[in-house]
Amino acid sequence: MRVLYDTYWWTSGPISGRVVVREILRAWRDEFPQDEFVLAVRPRDRAAVAAEFPGCRQVRIFGRPHGIATLTQYAFHARRHGVDLAYTQNFAPPGVWSAIFVHDVMYQTNPEWFTRPERAYFWLIPFFARGADLVVTSSQNEARRIRDHNPRLRRVEPVGLAVASALTDADPVMPEVARGLDGFVLTVGRLNVRKNLGIALSGALASGRLTPQRPLVVVGGEDGRSADLPAGTAWAVEQGLIRFVPRVSDAELAWLYTNADLFVCLALDEGFGLPPVEAAHFGTPVVVSDIAVFRENLGDHAIYVDPHDVEAVAEAVRSAPRDRLDVRGLFPTWHNCARNLRESIWKARQNLET
Known part of the structure; x- marks a missing residue:
């Protein structure tokens, strides 16, 4: 052709x-x-x-x-x-x-x-x-x-x-946001209403899993219709429980995916939803919304949760496995x-x- x-x-x-x-x-x-x-x-x-x-x-x-x-x-x-x-x-x-x-x-x-x-x-x-x-x-x-x-x-x-070759082929580089940490929970995506970040923040904070040495790292900038964040967000940032970073390089994102303790994505809907697939590719356990497209793309390699239920999110984050995933060859x-x-x-x- x-x-x-x-x-x-x-x-x-x-x-x-x-x-x-x-x-x-x-x-x-x-x-x-x-x-x-x-x-x-x-x-x-x-x-x-x-x-x-x-x-x-x-x-x-x-x-x-x-x-x-x-x-x-x-x-x-x-x-x-x-x-x-x-x-x-x-x-x-x-x-x-x-x-x-x-x-x-x-x-x-x-x-x-x-x-x-x-x-x-x-x-x-x-x-x-x-x-x-x-x-x-x-x-x-x-x-x-x-x-x-x-x-x-x-x-x-x-x-x-x-998963983009820019990620799979990168030599991972630790970003500044992760320096000095013992571990972290990660979420990646544009900060808009569809990504449902407010519930993700509330659930992660309620889980008791976050500490200043093991915070929630949020990668992404504002885009489209902005999300409403919970009232305690500013306090959590001051305490070091949440760290925002608007953007990172491909090498830094590869490092974050490789070293995160857990990845959380509670989007209300997606056409595909690459970030949790990327995280799973790098071996990070994932907690995601129980929506059809994530079931299609992640199968048995994710923990599914009602994206509107803060308590259910908190329990999923609290009880998520610490072991790395092995999904080599399972994704297209x-x-x-x-x-x-x-x-x-x-x-x-x-x-x-x-």
Whole structure:
């Protein structure tokens, strides 16, 4: 196949978006070396993309937001270069065979979790996705949600996600937030209402497991509709029971995952939910919300809890095992995801031809 591949989010946008764009392209190239890529690249990313994919033809993409660029420019480049399909993020270029990756449609089921500007942008995605010949997403659970709320879409298939190679290949480095500690409980994610951080903080504090030498380390910055934190948060920070750090490097995050006593994620919903999968990959026991997507992705390798029940969270944190997990080889790789994507594209195209 000759593929117009969307790299718009190579160096900007949500971390999950950047990871998916980069990792899928790398694995697709490795798994299917006979395929040819025409890379749609913003001018500022040309050198970085060319350094990793020398010899791949590039076409320049201008303007923002991403949706406008996709709708106005990608179809022109697809026709000009005679590609078999365009593979893009969220928006389908009109008039060409396309497969698009949609992370989630939680804004359709729970609009109250998002700001007005977010909703205004996100609500365009399902409308323009109708032009796609194939919609792919991360999990079976999210594929069902997309189908249920968007019956006019032609085909929706899950392809999976995996732990970023930037984490798995990193040489772990201790971040400053962990210096002098005997251990710690960890949570990672954007600080918004959907991540349910308030219950996580309240439950961890009520567990009695936290001390100044074994605090809760919270990695993540504010994003979207902010979370309401419990009244005792400021006191807990002053006492050293909770430590906030807005961001860490990949090497520092790998160290935190490797050395945490326990990982906690009480998100109210997720399209996939990479952080607990990342923590389990590094051997850290995990306590997570009892939601379908975590059951799908973590199976028996997690402790599940009602994300609204502070006492249940406290008991789960208090009684979580101290032993490290051994889940080597149990989670998909990016090569699995690339094969799933390529197979879904092939089947969709065969179905069209017949």
